[in-house]
Amino acid sequence: MSFLENDTASKERFNLLLLDPGEIYFEDYSVFYYPSGLPEHEAIKRKQRGHLKICSKSVVFVPKESQYPILKFPLRYVTEVDEWSGGLFSKIDHKDKMIKVACKQTVAMKEKNILSPYVFIKEPSEHIFSLNYVVVDDCLPQICQLHRASTLPHTEQNAMINAIVLSRRSRVKFNTSWLEDLYENIVLETQGDRITPLVTNPGRIMLTNKILYFQPFNNIESIPVIKIRLKDINRLIKRRFLLRQIGIEIFCKDGSPCTHLYLSLSSPELRNDLFFKMKEQSDLDLELPGQEDMTLRWQSGNISNYEYLMYLNSLADRSFSDLTQYPVMPWIISDYSSSHLDLNDSSVFRDLSKPIGALNEERIEKTRERYREMPEPKFLYGSHYSTPGYVLFYLARIAPEYVLCLQNGKFDQPDRMFNSLLDTWQNCLEGAADFKELIPEFYSPDHPDFLYNKGVTNFGIRQDGKPIGDVDLPPWACSPEDFKQSLRMALESDYVSSHLHHWIDLIFGYKQRGEEAEKADNVFYYMTYEGAVDLDSISDPNERARMEIQIMEFGQTPKQLFKTQHPQKFQQPCPQSIVQCTQEPKERNSPTPENSDDMLSTDTDEDQTHSTTTVFDMQELNNLELFHQYTLHKDSVTDLCLARDGRNIFSVSQDSFLKMYSLEEQRQLRSVNVSSMALSSCQLLPDNLTIVVGSWDNNVYFYSIEFGRILETLIAHDDAVSDVFWINKILFTSSWDSTVKMWSFTPPSPSNPFVPAQFVGQLDHESGVNCQCIDSNCQILVTGSKEGQIVIWDIRSMYQLTEHNLHSSKVNAVTLSHDNKRILSSGEDCYLKVLDIETGTEIFVKDLQDQIMCFMWCGDLLLTGSNSGELQVWDMDRGQVVVKKSLHLDAITCIDIGNNTIVTGGQDKVISLWKL
Structure with missing residues (x-):
């Protein structure tokens, strides 16, 4: 989306782009204009009907007939403004109706x-000018007041204009006759500005329980009041405007009368008040932002690189409505001279690990030499990669009026305009102060017209005698x-x-600031960074004005989104139509690859369980049906496992x-009172004859199915055993100790x-361990604590690799992805999260409003059991629930899979079997 899509203002003959950036338009008066420098009778004959626009820094006459130019009288050049009297015999002297403006410089526009x-x-x-419907006293005092302000130094002038604006705002109230419904409840009324590129238009904001209204203080809009029905809004985003958190951007559904509105308020508190009061209204039904899973979806190939970059831009407060923070995109191609573009040749691509300047x-x-000799605050680049000037450099052919507004009524020199892709790229590589990146229009499927000159605007003649035409394309492109x-x-x-994550690190990530930015040659002027300047704390008006100009003209660095390395995109997305479910013994760890070596011994994988494979057709998942239920336990089922032949279920x-249940006979075969306290976990070992059981009495029990007795009681911990897991002749036991x-x-x-278990090693944590997961190669152990930490261990060295505070309270379950590069965790805080191990980035964060108590991989699918008793099937490549089944009356606490069967146990004491 380009800001020009919703641009209606520039289509009108008079618009705010004809004023200085930030100038305020107050009101207008119907007048006749008598051209200067003519005899009276000739002036009467050539008089022009039109409107006199009163603005904060100028007076503008807009003739009704478009053949005449718009005349702008900058107040700083006005020498006199007063009531005019033509003398006794004047034929144009209308008492109390005439105004004279004497000016040293006049600006003519749009003839x-x-x-x-x-x-x-x-x-x-x-x-x-002669006033048609009012008298001199109705408008002259206001013009004179603004004229006096123009004679003051810049900062004092702005202060006086702000006082005038505040005074007018305090006198203007929202016109409640514009309310659409008598039964609307007024929720909030405040002052604010509508923000469009290069333009700020003050007005009154009214929020009711049904509609958001914006009433400008002037009549510049085509409609007197902008109305947005809350039910039409699908996105509501807080924005940073001029380095202050005072903006709010509103997006509406397709087909809505108003599709977009960007407002700024005077303080973060007022902005937040409006934001949260809007969210409280029942009519507001926002689309799920999708922010919690976008990185995961991008990694998995479910959204494009373009979509992900646009998402990051929005998250970093980049908006099409704000040229100082316009979305930024990278230069990708470095070859603009060849006749053919071979995308399989890596040499045609730009190095994305370096900023343009490097x-x-x-x-x-x-640049480094200059940087080393520079006093603090140091910077490598005096200009930026994204500024209003750079945006309009690219868009000049379709946004010429914005260029004139930004450049004081002038176009750039023809030879300095965006004439050639090759020349522009070469200048970005070699120019002393040119470090600009690209904008979304280069990659979006629509709007190639910014590369065309349709001949409507005359930009001038180049030194080679050619007029400014279409942008010269590289030989490998036959058309825009x-x-x-x-x-x-x-x-x-x-x-x-495979390289885009490097550029993300530079623009949005950990290489944006500090020591890493220095290492990457990515240091810009300090005022371009968020948080570097607190404008509200600056009392000196001159200093504040200087900083606002710096912010407006020299670019802003995006909000920093990542403090650690951004994860890399996977090369190919996983297949979506059919997934394979690999059953491991008590498989709460990641799915097993073909070869898995024991890192603690030289044993092969022959001691591991041989997996069986169940194929789930995605289209058949909704046919998952309850096959059988039984209740044997008198309290919550804490864990279960399905025998590999699918005949028996073991549960604790x-x-x-400990209970053993025959599916063939549908009756209980064994009931063993293992301990005097609760049992927490169990695992059937590869011999199919031994079950390992963990207990709250601090012990681990080895029960023989063949002999019907406990073979050994292992005094394992000083507090309850929370989980047991055996793999490659190593038993892992976790505990609340x-x-x-x-x-x-x-x-x-x-x-x-039978040989009793022998102690090998101990991994100490700062709080009780509630769950654990071991990768199939027995190299990595991941633990989840009662205080919300996820800890990653190297099993061979028994060394802690990293620790991450992912949850605010107890971690319910953890598991690893197929490639052992990501950790999935669920917590008592109702969050489901995915952590990229290499970078430490949370690539998926979802507040489910319900706890996930347990989960288990089934190929690319994740089966989860919720606190509300719902069995869910997740497509984690897309971060979406594809199937939901509800039968348990309380939390599902454990899951196992095998032979086209899913088994769940719950706090309701019930064990359920599901079949396809």
Whole structure:
């Protein structure tokens, strides 16, 4: 979306772009204008009907007939403004109706309604106006007050204008006759500004329980009051405006009368008040922002690189409505001279690990030398990669009026305009002060017209005698449409996908600031960074004005989104139509690859359970049906496991019993009172004859199915055992005593009698360990604590690798992804999160408003059991629930899978079997 899509103001002959940036338009009066420098009879004959616009820094006459130019009288050049009297015999002297404006410089604009550079008439002149419907006293005092302000120094002038604006605002109330419904309840009324590119228009904001209203203080809008029905709003975003958190951007559904509105308020408190009061209204039904899963979806290939970059721009307060924070996109291609673009050739791509300013080694070395000799605060680049001027440099052909507004009524020199892709790229590589990146229009599928000159605007003649025409494209592009398509293909290419995270680190991430920015040659002037300047704390008006100009003209660095390295995109998304479910013994860890080596011994994987495979057709998941239910326990079921032949289910409970249930006979085969306290976890070992059970009595029990007795009681911990897991002859036991212990244990067999477990090592934590997960290669252990920490351990060295505070309270469950690169966790705080291990980035964060108590991988699907008793099937590549089944009356606490069967146990004491 370009800001020009919703641009209606510039289509009107008079609009706020004709004023200085930030200038306020107050009101207008119907007048006749008598052209200056003519005899009276001739002036009467040529009088022009029109409107006199009173603005904070100028008076503007807009003739009704478009053949005449709009005349602007900057107040700083006005020498006199007063009531005019033509003398005794004057035929144009209307008592109390005449105003004279004497000016040293007049600006003529849009003659014959042709947009061209303004004409500055630098000679004294007098201009006579007769008021049609009011008298002199109705408008002259206001003009004189503004004229007096123009004679003051810049900061004092702005202070006086602000006082005038505040005075007018205090006198203007919202006109309640514009309310659409007598039964609307007024929720909030306040003052605010409507923000559009280069323009700020003050007005009155009214929020009711049904509609948001904006009433401008002037009549510049095509409708007197902008109305947005709350039910039409689908996105509501807080924004940073001029480095202050005072903006709010509103997006509406397609087909809404008003599709977009950007407002700024006077303080963060007022902005937040409006934001939260809007969210409290029942009519407001916002789309889920999707922010919690966008990185995961991008990594998995479910959204494009373009979509992800646009998402990051929005998250970093970049908006099409604010040219100082326009969305920024990277240069991708470095070859603009070849006749053919080969996207399989890595040499045609720009190095995304370096900022634009560091791509040329000779230039960056000179820049570093200057940086080393510079006093604090140091910076490498005096200009920025995104400024209003750079945005309009690219868009001049479709936004010429914005260019004239920004550049004081002038176009740039023809040879300095955006004439050639090759020349622009070369200048970005070699220019002493040119470090600009690109904008979304280069990659969006629509709007190739910014590369065309449709001949409506005359931008001038270049030194080679050619007029400014279309942008010169590289030889490999036959048209602007073909050029944009090639750029988009390059942006989505494998090379860019595998390197784009480096550019994200520079623009939005950990290389944006501090020591890492210095290492990456990515240091800009300190005032471009969020938080570097607190404008509200600056009392000196001169200093504040200087900083506001710096912010407006020299660019702003996006909000920093990532403090650690951004994860890399996966090369290929996982298949979506069919997924394979691999059953491991008590598989709460990641799915097993083909080869998994024991990192603590030289044993092969023959001691591990041989997996069986169940194929789930995605289209058949909704046919998941309840097959059987039974209740054997007298308290909550805490864990269960399904025998590999699918005939028996083993379960443990807080009632301290281990139960064995036959699915064929549908009856209980064993009931063992293992302990005097609750049992927490169980696992059937590969011999199919031994079950390991953890208990709240601090012990681990080894129960023989064959002999029907407990083979060993292992006094394992000083507090309750929360989980047991065996893999590759190593038993891992976690406990509320803040430890995980490792034990060497080989399951008994006819040739190997039972040998008690031997202690191997201990991993100390700062709080009780509630859950654990081991990767299939037995290299990494992940634990979840009772205080919300996720800790990652190297099993061989028994060394803690990293710790992450992912949850605000107890971690209910953890597991690893297929490739062991991501950790998925759920917590008592109702959040489901995915952590990228390499970078420490939370790539998926979702508040479910309900706890996930347990989960288990099934190929690319994740089965979860919720606190409300709902079995959910998640497609984690998309971060979406694809199936929901409810039968348990209380929390689902455990899940196991095998032989086209899903088994769940709950706090309602029930065990349920689900079949496809």
